[in-house]
Amino acid sequence: MSPPMESKKNGVVLNAQEIASHRSISSCWIVIDGKAYDVTEYLDEHPGGAAVLLKQGGTKLAVYLLNDKSILAALLGMHLEAEASDATAEFRKIHSPDILKYLPEYACLGAIDAAAQAALPISNVSADSIDKPKTEDGANKVSHISSIVVPNDFEAAAKISMPLKSWTYISSYSHDGSAFRGNLASWQAVRFRPRIFADVRTVTPECRILGSASAFPFYVSPMGQLGRGHAVAEIGLVRALARRGAHGVISTESTVKMEEIAAAFLEEKKKVTASAAAENRPEAQLHFQLYIPADREIAIQRIRRARATGVFHSLWVTVDTAVLGKRSADRKLQAAEALAASPDLAAHAERAGFGMLSHVGSAQLNASLTWEDVKWMKQEWGGPVVLKGVQTAEDAARAAELGVDGVLLSNHGGRQMHDAPDALTTLLEIRTYYPGLVDRLEVFVDGGCRDGADVLKAVALGAKAVGVGRPFFYALAAYGEKGVERCLDIFADELITGMRLVGIKNLDEAQPERVNASRLLNEMWRPEKSRL
Ligand code: HEM
Numbered sequence: 001m002s003p004p005m006e007s008k009k010n011g012v013v014l015n016a017q018e019i020a021s022h023r024s025i026s027s028c029w030i031v032i033d034g035k036a037y038d039v040t041e042y043l044d045e046h047p048g049g050a051a052v053l054l055k056q057g058g059t060k061l062a063v064y065l066l067n068d069k070s071i072l073a074a075l076l077g078m079h080l081e082a083e084a085s086d087a088t089a090e091f092r093k094i095h096s097p098d099i100l101k102y103l104p105e106y107a108c109l110g111a112i113d114a115a116a117q118a119a120l121p122i123s124n125v126s127a128d129s130i131d132k133p134k135t136e137d138g139a140n141k142v143s144h145i146s147s148i149v150v151p152n153d154f155e156a157a158a159k160i161s162m163p164l165k166s167w168t169y170i171s172s173y174s175h176d177g178s179a180f181r182g183n184l185a186s187w188q189a190v191r192f193r194p195r196i197f198a199d200v201r202t203v204t205p206e207c208r209i210l211g212s213a214s215a216f217p218f219y220v221s222p223m224g225q226l227g228r229g230h231a232v233a234e235i236g237l238v239r240a241l242a243r244r245g246a247h248g249v250i251s252t253e254s255t256v257k258m259e260e261i262a263a264a265f266l267e268e269k270k271k272v273t274a275s276a277a278a279e280n281r282p283e284a285q286l287h288f289q290l291y292i293p294a295d296r297e298i299a300i301q302r303i304r305r306a307r308a309t310g311v312f313h314s315l316w317v318t319v320d321t322a323v324l325g326k327r328s329a330d331r332k333l334q335a336a337e338a339l340a341a342s343p344d345l346a347a348h349a350e351r352a353g354f355g356m357l358s359h360v361g362s363a364q365l366n367a368s369l370t371w372e373d374v375k376w377m378k379q380e381w382g383g384p385v386v387l388k389g390v391q392t393a394e395d396a397a398r399a400a401e402l403g404v405d406g407v408l409l410s411n412h413g414g415r416q417m418h419d420a421p422d423a424l425t426t427l428l429e430i431r432t433y434y435p436g437l438v439d440r441l442e443v444f445v446d447g448g449c450r451d452g453a454d455v456l457k458a459v460a461l462g463a464k465a466v467g468v469g470r471p472f473f474y475a476l477a478a479y480g481e482k483g484v485e486r487c488l489d490i491f492a493d494e495l496i497t498g499m500r501l502v503g504i505k506n507l508d509e510a511q512p513e514r515v516n517a518s519r520l521l522n523e524m525w526r527p528e529k530s531r532l
C-alpha cells in the first residue's frame with residue numbers, strides 16, 4: 001500500500017468542508033475520535049469490505065470511548081439497546097479497541113478542531129445495513145427465555161434478533177461447511193455404554209483445568225466481536241461466568257479492552273466469592289486466547305498486557321490461522337453490499353471473493369510461525385500455555401515434547417480448513433498412536449458440541465474439558481448475560497443428567513469403556529492403510 005497524496009496534510013488542522021468532500025472511491029476520509037483518516041488505499045484491504053467504509057466517508061464517527069457507554073451500562077446492569085443510528089457503536093461493536101493500529105501511520109491525516117468536528121455530519125449508516133430476508137411465517141419475535149431448553153434453541157432466537165451480517169459472521173463456516181457438519185455429526189457417532197445399579201443420587205462434574213478448579217468439564221470458547229451480538233458484549237459474558245463458577249477463554253479480537261474485561265470479571269467475582277466458598281463451589285476462571293500478529297512486538301505487548309491484568313490463568317495460542325479460511329457466506333454478503341452501495345464498487349464486488357478482500361489482513365495473522373516460536377511465547381507468558389487448533393496426533397506429541405501444558409484439538413468450529421478432522425477423531429488418533437500422551441499434557445476438544453451429556457463422551461475418551469462456542473454467542477445475542485447464564489445452566493443440567501443415566505458419579509469414573517466410539521475409529525487415519 002503506497003502513501004496517498006493527502007498524507008502531506010499530516011499535522012494540518014482540517015476543516016469540515018474539506019473532509020466532507022472526500023467520500024468517493026478515489027478519495028475517502030473518515031473521522032474517528034477527533035482524527036481524520038484517509039482510508040482510500042485501505043478500501044481494498046479492509047476485511048469488512050470497501051462499501052462499509054465508503055458509506056462512512058466524509059462523516060464523523062462520533063466516538064464514545066466504548067467504556068463510557070456500553071461498559072458503564074453493563075456495569076450498572078442495564079440492558080442497553082444497540083444504537084442503530086450511531087455508526088460509532090457499529091464501529092466499536094465490530095472492532096477490537098486496538099484496530100486502528102492496522103492502518104499505516106500515514107493514513108492519519110491529523111486532528112480536526114472542535115469547530116470542524118461540530119460541523120461534520122454524524123454518520124448514521126449501520127454496518128449491518130443489509131436487509132434480512134423475511135422469515136417464512138413472518139414471525140420475528142424472540143421467544144421468552146423460558147422456552148429455551150436445549151442449546152440449539154438459542155440459535156433460532158439469535159437468528160431472529162440479529163442483523164443478517166452479524167448473524168452470518170457467527171453462523172458461517174469455511175467453504176461448503178464440511179468440517180462444520182463433520183463436527184456436529186462426530187458427537188452422535190459416539191454412543192454411551194450406560195451401567196446400572198450405580199447409586200447416582202449424588203454426582204459431581206467438578207474437575208481441574210490446568211491446575212485450577214472448575215465446576216464443569218466444559219468452558220466457553222474464545223470468540224471475537226461479541227459486541228456484534230449484544231451491547232453487554234464480553235462484559236456480560238464474564239459476569240455470567242463469574243456467577244456460575246465456569247471457565248471461559250477471552251478472544252484477542254474482543255470488542256472490549258482486555259483490562260476492562262478483567263476488571264468487570266473481578267468485580268463480579270467479588271460479589272459471589274462468599275457464597276461460592278460457603279457452598280464449597282469452584283470459582284470462575286478466565287484464560288486468554290492469543291492471535292499472533294505478523295509483528296512480534298505487538299504479540300509480546302499483548303501477552304504482557306494480558307499477564308499484567310493478573311486475571312488470566314493461562315494463554316491459549318491459536319495455531320490454525322496462518323491465513324483466514326474461506327468464509328463463503330461472508331464473502332457473498334460483502335459483494336452484495338458493495339454492489340448495492342454504488343455502481344463504482346462493481347469491480348470491488350467481483351474481487352470480494354478472492355485474496356485479501358474479505359480476509360483478515362496479513363498484519364493481523366502470521367503465516368511464518370514455526371515450532372521455534374513456542375519458546376518465546378512460553379517465556380513471555382511464564383504460566384500455562386495451550387496450543388489451540390492442533391489437528392493431528394503427531395503435533396500433539398510434538399507440543400508435549402516442547403513442554404506445552406495443553407493442546408486444544410479443534411478445527412476452529414469449521415471456520416478454517418474446511419476438510420479438517422473433527423476433534424473427537426483426533427482424540428482417538430492420540431489414544432491409538434500415543435496412548436500415554438493424555439497423561440503428559442492436558443487435552444481439550446471443541447467444535448459442534450451442543451449437548452451437555454456429550455461432554456462426558458470426550459472426558460471418557462481422555463479429554464480434560466470441552467469448549468463450546470456458537471451456542472454462547474447466540475445466547476448472548478438473544479438474551480444478553482441472562483442468556484449466557486441459561487446456556488451454562490442447560491449444559492450443566494444435561495451433563496449431570498447424563499452422568500446419572502450412564503452411571504457415573506464423578507469424572508474419574510468416565511473411562512473409555514463407558515463409550516462406544518467404533519464408528520469414529522473406522523474413519524480414523526491409519527498410517528498402515530494410508531501408505532500409497
Ligand atoms: C478505518 C479504520 C478501520 C480499520 C483499521 C478496520 C479494520 C478492520 C479489520 C482488521 C477487520 C477484520 C475483523 C477484525 O479483526 O476485527 C474489519 C472488519 C470489519 N469492519 Fe472494519 N476497520 C475500520 C473501519 C470500519 C468502519 C468505519 C466500519 C463500519 C462502521 C467497519 C466495518 C467492518 C465490518 C462490517 C467488518 C467485518 C466483520 C466480519 O463480518 O467479519 N470498519 N475491519
Ligand SMILES: Cc1cc2nc3c(=O)[nH]c(=O)nc-3n(C[C@H](O)[C@H](O)[C@H](O)COP(=O)(O)O)c2cc1C
Pocket residue numbers: 169170171183221222223224251252253289318388410411412413414415446447448449467468469470471473
Ligand atoms: C463467531 C466466532 C468467532 C470466533 N472467534 C475466535 C477467536 O477470536 N479466536 C479463536 O481462537 N477462535 C475463535 N473462534 C473459534 C472458537 O474458539 C471455537 O474453536 C469454535 O467456535 C468451536 O466450535 P463451535 O462454535 O461449534 O462450538 C470463533 C468461532 C466463532 C463461531
